[in-house]
Amino acid sequence: MLTEILIFALTSILAYYWYVYKKIHNHFKERDVKFLPGIPVFGNAYKSTCLKRHLMYDLEEVYTAFPDERYMGYVEGTKPVILVRDPELIKKITVKDFDHFLNHTDFFTQEMEPLFSLTLIMMKDDKWKDMRTSLSPAFTGNKMKLMMPFIHEITNNIVDALKAQNGKDVNLDDIMRRFTTDVIASTAFGLQVNSLNERDNEFFKCGQNLFNFNTFQKIYLFLCVQFPIFTKLTKLRLRPTKTTKFFTDIVTSTMEYREKNNVVRPDMIHLLMQLNKGTLESSNSNPEKDVVGFATVQEEMKPRGKTREWTMPEIVGQALTFFIAGFETTASTATMCLHELALNPEVQEKLYEEIKNFSETIGKLSYENINELKYLDCVLNETFRKWSAIVMMDRVCTKEYELPPPHEGGKPYKLRPGDLVYNIVNAIHMDPMYYPNPDVFDPDRFSEENKPNIRPFTFMPFGMGPRACIGSRLALLELKMLFFTLILHFKVMKCPRTKDPIVLAADDFNIKCLGHTWLKFEPRS
Structure with missing residues (x-):
């Protein structure tokens, strides 16, 4: 029977x-x-x-x-x-x-992700509009400028970690994801973490739990997509409750401590506290100068005044937004860019000459002068084109x-x-109609001379329109500071385990090289 x-x-x-x-x-x-x-x-x-x-x-x-x-x-x-x-x-x-x-x-x-549904990424209709306009002042150039010292400190940590490898082959996927984790911990959650040294710290482990699905989670996700009612019947969470509780506790306890002790640190927690009070306002800035690179997304949602009160879970959801949007995408871009530089030494040498000359003539990197690194912007744009995280x-x-x-x-x-x-997005970026010889890594496609030839809506690394990535300035700032420091200190080289050409891993929605990106970093004299 x-x-x-x-x-x-x-x-x-x-x-x-x-x-x-x-x-x-x-x-x-x-x-x-x-x-x-x-x-x-x-x-x-x-x-x-x-x-x-x-x-x-x-x-x-x-x-x-x-x-x-x-x-x-x-x-x-x-x-x-x-x-x-x-x-x-x-x-x-x-x-x-x-x-x-x-x-x-x-x-x-x-039902699967109660906190994730409260992030800016997943909010809908008028609620999304209100949150986007409320949150957009947090990502202006003047706000990003205040976070540069935090990013600078973490780029120094990665230099120390790579020097400690003494020329050994390194798994760049792991290093870059630790780097972006530490940047988010500092700029978004107000924590000082060095995941390159403290390899099993709680923040890094919980961050990994947000993105790395085991076999059971993948099967469960597939069943829920195919049979939506399955989620309501099982009432199972996709991720462990303790993971989202960890991030919730960080945000709420940090905000309570700062409020009680009148502590001000110019990071996202501070901006979320202002959002919670309805005091987050845009600082005056010139839109033309508030551009960190060619790929910068201009904010299209205009402020409409204070539109609604936000609950604490919704505030925490936006802190989670920063992690979700800034962790994997920035790490994968940095990894693929360094992989391409190792495969294209002539591009790397040209980039090094620009950075070295900048360092000798101008010196310290600042928000006001970072856009003067024209070739660095070209290199990143070409990485965005060929290996767009979106x-x-x-x-x-x-x-x-x-x-x-x-x-x-x-x-x-x-x-x-x-x-x-x-x-x-990716298929358009790789269409020879718009980019001849698309498999070739050629940063000169984005030179000042060639930019006018790029057809509108054929280069979309951060999305387009009001739903485009709200954190494009922060991502570009982070990447440029990272590459300025790394290329100035190291020559990035292939090793026996370096894939050439690059083939994407199939077991991940994100952009990763099959078998990981393995490279060697030789200190420059």
Whole structure:
């Protein structure tokens, strides 16, 4: 009897998935939208789901299959998604008609991640608008300038740690993630941590728990995405409660201590305290000078005055936002950039000459002069282009919207509330139509002479529009200070374990080299 029940259940599940599989195909066919069929249950994401390749390559496969389309269908498991490849249409969705596409998709439900749902990344509609406008003054240039001493101290720590290796091969993935953890601990949580020496400190371990999923967590996440009701029935958390409790306790106890003892430290905790009191205001700054690099995102949400009271969990959620947004993306960019510099010694030498001349003629790095390192900006921009941490910009349609025909002679596509749109990023960055010889690491693409040739909305490392990354200035500042110090002190070299060319690891949504990035740092005389 049990065997018959299991056979019936399995047959029903397979029949359901086959029905959904064909329904999605018919959905696109009826609307004259081209698509690749994919595989039942997994859709076009089969290879990345089964850890055969990185998700970026799944998206790129669909992108390159239809070079003449403005957009095409992407089958994500049991969901039809519109994959946008036309820069002009991306501009409409992310900027011009943004009010139709306010929200991100729910990668995690509130039941799975109660605190994560309160972050700026996952907030929705008017609540997101209020938080974004309330929080944007925390990321102006004048605020970032005050955090430079904290970042400088941590860059010195990494120099000491690399010198201690005495030329040994180092796992750069580990080092860079410890570096970004320490920067966030200092600038966002007001803690002085040296994860390069104190390798098992609690802050670093809890930070790792936010990003590193074990096999059970990955299976649970897959089941919840495929069967949303599964989350409500099980009521299980994706991450251990003690992890989010750790960050909650840090924020609340630090704020209470500072309030009680009248302590002021110019970090994110202080800015969140001002946000909590409704006293966080923008300092006067010139938008043209408040740019840390070509990739800087200009804030598009205008202040609307104090709009609502924020609860303590919501305040803590924004501290978590800083960790989520600044830990992995900055670490992966730094790692991939150093990997490319090791593979391209002529680029590294040119960068070293600029940094050395700057150090000898100007001396100390400051917020006012950091943008004078033109080639450093080019190197980072080329890293952003080739290895963008943002694979795509997801947007959920919030009110009906009509897309233009996907091709000449086609018919418009009507999006309804809840429909999902992916604005592709990496595939556009690697499209030879916009960047000839895209596999070549060539920072001169972003020289002052060549910048005017870059087509708008073909370079989007921090996203575009009001939903773009709020912390682009902090990320660029952190990266430039790091590279200024590292390249001045070390020659970055390949070692026997260095991958050439770089191939992305398939077991992580983030951008990481397969087998890690292993390099050697030789002190400069």
